[in-house]
Amino acid sequence: MTNVVIEALTKRYGTTTAIDSVSLSIGEGEFVSLLGPSGCGKSTTLRLIAGFETADTGRILFDGEDVAHLPPNRRDIGMVFQSYALFPHMTVAQNLAFGLEMRKMLPAMIRSRVAKVLEMVRLVPEADRYPRALSGGQQQRVALARALVIEPRILLLDEPLANLDAKLRDEMREFITDLQRRVGITTIYVTHDQAEAMAMSDRIVVMFKGEVAQFGAPRDIYERPQGLEIATFIGQANFLQASVTNADGRTMAHTVLGARELLQDAPAEGPVSVLVRPEALTLANADEPGVVSGSIDSIHYSGSLTEYRVRLPGGEMVSVQVVGPGRQERGDAVGLRLAADPLWTIGRAA
Ligand SMILES: Nc1ncnc2c1ncn2[C@@H]1O[C@H](COP(=O)(O)OP(=O)(O)OP(=O)(O)O)[C@@H](O)[C@H]1O
Ligand SMILES: [Mg+2]
Structure with a gap:
């Protein structure tokens, strides 16, 4: 398991400061949500951790190691996007195998890993189907499986449930938190839905305008919000x-x-x-x-x-x-x- 420390991270796009001196310390196996209104810098923070973007200043440490020099594919992260970003011309099993093939894993090993994760996300019967022949919830589970199959150190999820209807969203919330607990993987979850963050997280980072407004357990944030803005945003x-x-x-x-x-x-x-x-x-x-x-x-x-x-x-x-x-x-x-x-x-x- 891996801890993630972020120190004074700042990212600007031209004259827009997307995030401004964000510092966080996330424990091993912890489920932390980044919560805040649209444009507050949640995805930017996640993309910096993943390595898809480079910070202007500040550091990101995984288990104490500065990862600045590592490209995304060497940071050992699993990422799930809102749009799922599945490969449309590959079956479910092929989507899962892809990342392992890139890592030059032996075919027998790949087959057993893929089988294990398909079981985990309850997609064994769909293994040979193409993404277009799956429901939204099933596609979402493929995306999750594809992130987990590489056995990453850290799982990063950016609004993974935003495209699902309310009932399915509730089911998937529970599914993800269950799975996260079983696997014990350090997880950073982006959402602008406060109920979702409250229900799923060990701790919540409330962000406003590129800054961390409060970082605490759901109960702390609900009962003792640090300021009017947070109090109104949560509940x-x-x-x-x-x-x-x-x-x-x-x-x-x-x-x-x-x-x-x-x-x-x-x-x-x-x-x-x-x-x-x-x-x-x-x-x-x-x-x-x-x-x-x-x-x-x-x-x-x-x-x-x-x-x-x-x-x-x-x-x-x-x-x-x-x-x-x-x-x-x-x-x-x-x-x-x-x-x-x-x-x-x-x-x-x-
Ligand atoms: N590639 C980019 N180029 C220019 N500006 C950007 C870029 N990416 C993000 N921004 C700006 O940075 C700020 C933070 O964006 P970010 O995507 O991190 O917000 P967010 O909290 O994920 O919002 P949402 O809930 O809408 O997804 C916004 O003002 C956004 O317009
Ligand atoms: Mg976003």
């Missing part, structure tokens, strides 16, 4: 205006939902925004003691969850989620209660 976020007071060694945030202790990032006294995730709020009857009353402004039903947008007395809007279909109608008066500690400060209020 649903309510921002409540709060005022901060410091007394008796405790820092309290006062929001419309009541006072809470701020456990971290508490600034000096004054106005701040605090982050409250929808599941940290519970709905109650409007006349229950201790609740803040509001009214249901809109309802978004998605089967397993119902999201209510609730208008608070001062005009602030918050999202609340309940499991299942829920019983509220638009315009209903409801009570709201803050169910979970802590609150996280997310920057000064405007």
